[in-house]
Amino acid sequence: MTPTTLFYILIAILIINFIIDKILDFLNTKHFDDEIPTELSDVYEKEEYEKSQVYKKANAKFSNITGLFSLLLTLAFFFFDGFKFVDDLARSYSSNTIVIALLFFGIIIIGSDIINTPFSYYKTFVIEEKFGFNKTTLKTFIVDKIKGLLMTALLGGGILALIIWFYQFAGVHFWIYAWALVAVFSLLMNLFYAKLIVPLFNKQTPLEDGELKTAIEKYATKVGFTLKNIFVIDGSKRSTKANAYFSGFGAQKRITLYDTLINDLGTDEIVAVLAHEVGHYKRKHIIVNLFSSILLTGFTFWLLSIFVSLPIFSEALNITTPSFHVGLIVFGVLYSPISEFTGLLMNILSRKFEFQADNYAKETFAAQPLITSLKKLSKNSLSNLTPHPAYVFMNYSHPTLLQRVQNLNK
Numbered sequence: 001m002t003p004t005t006l007f008y009i010l011i012a013i014l015i016i017n018f019i020i021d022k023i024l025d026f027l028n029t030k031h032f033d034d035e036i037p038t039e040l041s042d043v044y045e046k047e048e049y050e051k052s053q054v055y056k057k058a059n060a061k062f063s064n065i066t067g068l069f070s071l072l073l074t075l076a077f078f079f080f081d082g083f084k085f086v087d088d089l090a091r092s093y094s095s096n097t098i099v100i101a102l103l104f105f106g107i108i109i110i111g112s113d114i115i116n117t118p119f120s121y122y123k124t125f126v127i128e129e130k131f132g133f134n135k136t137t138l139k140t141f142i143v144d145k146i147k148g149l150l151m152t153a154l155l156g157g158g159i160l161a162l163i164i165w166f167y168q169f170a171g172v173h174f175w176i177y178a179w180a181l182v183a184v185f186s187l188l189m190n191l192f193y194a195k196l197i198v199p200l201f202n203k204q205t206p207l208e209d210g211e212l213k214t215a216i217e218k219y220a221t222k223v224g225f226t227l228k229n230i231f232v233i234d235g236s237k238r239s240t241k242a243n244a245y246f247s248g249f250g251a252q253k254r255i256t257l258y259d260t261l262i263n264d265l266g267t268d269e270i271v272a273v274l275a276h277e278v279g280h281y282k283r284k285h286i287i288v289n290l291f292s293s294i295l296l297t298g299f300t301f302w303l304l305s306i307f308v309s310l311p312i313f314s315e316a317l318n319i320t321t322p323s324f325h326v327g328l329i330v331f332g333v334l335y336s337p338i339s340e341f342t343g344l345l346m347n348i349l350s351r352k353f354e355f356q357a358d359n360y361a362k363e364t365f366a367a368q369p370l371i372t373s374l375k376k377l378s379k380n381s382l383s384n385l386t387p388h389p390a391y392v393f394m395n396y397s398h399p400t401l402l403q404r405v406q407n408l409n410k
Contacts, residue, residue: 003315010333018071027388032056034386039405043375052382055131066119083317098161101325136238164324175301183294194247204231215271223364225278229254236260241381246277269373272365279360285353304331350397355407367408
């Protein structure tokens, strides 16, 4: 294979991925005006449903514009030797392999963030604002951007530097050390994410004594779930949309409720949502997801170790000096079809787990409060109640609201 052939394979992958995504998006938009299924007829009043339709169409149009812009920018970067320019620029500042790689990705990430910031601003302060979701201030928006970049530099840059160092001393066997590093990092993030990362962006406070806390503790005792950490997060700082999540395991496990969730739902409904999260823990979904992710990471690093040092990877981008960081770019594009497939498998598994967690909540608490909570959350976020089956199959990590209600009503 020649470098030119590889170059056009990369271009073909980028374009085909884009076309597939747009076909799925198109199919999904054709269902925006469908009648609401009978089981969900109580979710929206007529005016609210019309509002949800407008919201879906606004997001679909915005996604088409940003997706096309991103594709054209990426293609321009390939055709006009953008990677060569950035590689030359990085090499002009240092001769150290690790420093060059950090500068290379740093320039690309910062440049990409600057270019995409107007789109993020429009999404937050125009679309989300128009439909009453946005609570983010300009100050919070800017500070979040800065914090995100700093975290990427510290965590992402640190991990990348170690991986390249492993590559320098271990050669093709570097993948074993890189896999171990990322596995340990993933484990630590699962354990301490809520303690170390979340506080950088949100305030978390223990749930106050009262009816809700008593009901939660009563349920936890009933199902033999030791729960000392119940926190409320100030999600309303950025959006009116509600959520709840479970994190950690062992002594580090905790339930986090968004303040918007507490405002939107009744006590039984919140306990039902919590019962669903407990179901994930009891059914070992967190452990399975963690180890599945670690195994997939190992496979990816092993595959990377076979190809990353091939000179043709750099030559395909018109770069004469082969390097790990350029090989990583090319490998990332070549790996994307595999990534799409593994992502599809993980979505299928995730949807199965969601049904199991719903069933656990139904068996240990009640189905009806979970149904009404899901309907309220869908209504308050103007969710799409009639997505196309192909779009769901490819993109949804959760079953549709209709599927969940039908399952809970069995």
